[in-house]
Amino acid sequence: MASPFEGPEKLLEIWFAPSATDLDDSTSPKCGLRKVKSSVWEEMLDIVQCKVLSIVRGDEMDAYLLSESSFFVSPHRLILKTCGTTLNLLGLPRILEIAATQANLPCVHRCFYSRKSFMFPERQLGPHRDWKYEVEFLDNIFPNGAAYSVGKMNGDHWLLYMTEPTNSEVIPGSPSLSAARDHPLPDYTIEILMSDLAPAARHPFIPPPGPIESPSLDGQNLSASLGISDIFPSHLTTLDAYSFSPCGYSANALIKWGADPVSRIDDASGEGYYTIHVTPEEGWSYASFECNVPLPPAHPSPHDPKAIPDLLSLIRRVVTIFQPGRLSLTLFISSEDNENDQGESAIEVAQRAFKAALISPPVDDNLSAIPGIREYKRTDKINYEFGGYDLAFASFEARR
Numbered sequence: 429m430a431s432p433f434e435g436p437e438k439l440l441e442i443w444f445a446p447s448a449t450d451l452d453d454s455t456s457p458k459c460g461l462r463k464v465k466s467s468v469w470e471e472m473l474d475i476v477q478c479k480v481l482s483i484v485r486g487d488e489m490d491a492y493l494l495s496e497s498s499f500f501v502s503p504h505r506l507i508l509k510t511c512g513t514t515l516n517l518l519g520l521p522r523i524l525e526i527a528a529t530q531a532n533l534p535c536v537h538r539c540f541y542s543r544k545s546f547m548f549p550e551r552q553l554g555p556h557r558d559w560k561y562e563v564e565f566l567d568n569i570f571p572n573g574a575a576y577s578v579g580k581m582n583g584d585h586w587l588l589y590m591t592e593p594t595n596s597e598v599i600p601g602s603p604s605l606s607a608a609r610d611h612p613l614p615d616y617t618i619e620i621l622m623s624d625l626a627p628a629a630r631h632p633f634i635p636p637p638g639p640i641e642s643p644s645l646d647g648q649n650l651s652a653s654l655g656i657s658d659i660f661p662s663h664l665t666t667l668d669a670y671s672f673s674p675c676g677y678s679a680n681a682l683i684k685w686g687a688d689p690v691s692r693i694d695d696a697s698g699e700g701y702y703t704i705h706v707t708p709e710e711g712w713s714y715a716s717f718e719c720n721v722p723l724p725p726a727h728p729s730p731h732d733p734k735a736i737p738d739l740l741s742l743i744r745r746v747v748t749i750f751q752p753g754r755l756s757l758t759l760f761i762s763s764e765d766n767e768n769d770q771g772e773s774a775i776e777v778a779q780r781a782f783k784a785a786l787i788s789p790p791v792d793d794n795l796s797a798i799p800g801i802r803e804y805k806r807t808d809k810i811n812y813e814f815g816g817y818d819l820a821f822a823s824f825e826a827r828r
């Protein structure tokens with residue numbers, strides 16, 4: 429048997445300013461960290477032990493597809509997501525040096541590091557051998573960090589390290605350059621971390637033996653045939669997908685929302701990403717979906733293919749594709765003024781959407797059961813209020 433692959437990713441997110449508009453040279457979309465050449469990032473990624481497969485340059489961010497997951501570069505923020513036995517945190521000192529010397533960003537505004545519990549912790553290297561070493565590594569860099577463990581310690585759980593903002597008055601605002609400064613949308617990240625995928629969901633990611641002629645074309649075809657290309661409206665999506673040999677799949681997508689009235693969110697526009705990574709091998713199958721488009725909690729016409737999906741529709745679309753036996757969802761949202769008209773917080777609304785997406789009988793427009801989607805029971809529901817951010821965490825298990 430091939431040696432197991434650790435699908436669950438290490439996710440490092442570093443903000444050098446609350447928003448791109450806070451940078452000195454913010455009138456240019458290629459400002460701040462986007463000025464740094466890709467060859468410089470490649471040399472940092474060598475330390476982490478992964479390679480760049482392709483790059484898509486958007487209006488507001490650059491999306492790098494990696495041999496082990498993804499890297500997103502915005503003017504004021506970097507997101508490094510890596511799986512396997514990569515040395516994600518060892519890239520951090522070099523990132524800080526590059527930001528200071530090549531983008532004139534010598535101070536970190538906020539840093540977040542998170543990951544799900546590993547399937548094979550004994551295979552990890554360096555500080556990733558244990559959460560306590562990862563926390564020690566980060567504490568040696570940041571004087572103002574706090575570490576949290578969310579969920580079952582002897583089951584699926586999620587670990588988070590975050591630093592306090594350097595300027596305590598500022599809460600990170602919209603990821604968008606084009607959102608008005610005085611009406612920022614919240615910073616919003618949804619992750620759906622799925623294990624134990626059904627055989628019918630895994631098999632398409634294991635191509636017949638033999639070389640793959642064009643991993644990108646193969647990735648695009650697979651994305652179209654499985655409905656990945658339609659998770660968000662196709663006219664808003666730039667998809668960069670890759671099929672690995674002998675198996676596996678990764679994709680980054682840039683979503684340009686709000687240019688037309690039907691895709692506007694809270695009357696704003698902007699650019700966000702989603703990223704999907706799939707480990708289809710039996711025994712350690714895993715798929716992750718992460719997205720920072722601030723989804724509407726409910727959409728008046730959720731089935732309109734031109735509209736941004738609401739949270740419930742998005743979860744259903746993703747879970748229908750991957751059919752996990754177990755999944756954890758995290759919604760991490762900046763917590764300034766995010767109550768709805770009924771006084772409910774965004775995380776309470778999100779918990780309801782998680783449950784409605786996975787527990788209420790999933791039906792299509794004609795009210796028949798959606799084929800393929802499993803029935804779930806919730807095994808964990810945790811809400812957390814951190815400084816400036818709220819977290820909704822929930823775990824589910826298939827009933828059959």
Ligand SMILES: C[S@@+](CC[C@H](N)C(=O)[O-])C[C@H]1O[C@@H](n2cnc3c(N)ncnc32)[C@H](O)[C@@H]1O
Binds near residue numbers: 672
């Ligand atoms: C596509 S990557 C994505 C991992 C991701 N974090 C996830 O969610 O599963 C991992 C999958 O690709 C396969 N793979 C094949 N060649 C690979 C390579 N050169 N580097 C990393 N993974 C590779 C692995 O066996 C695994 O199934």
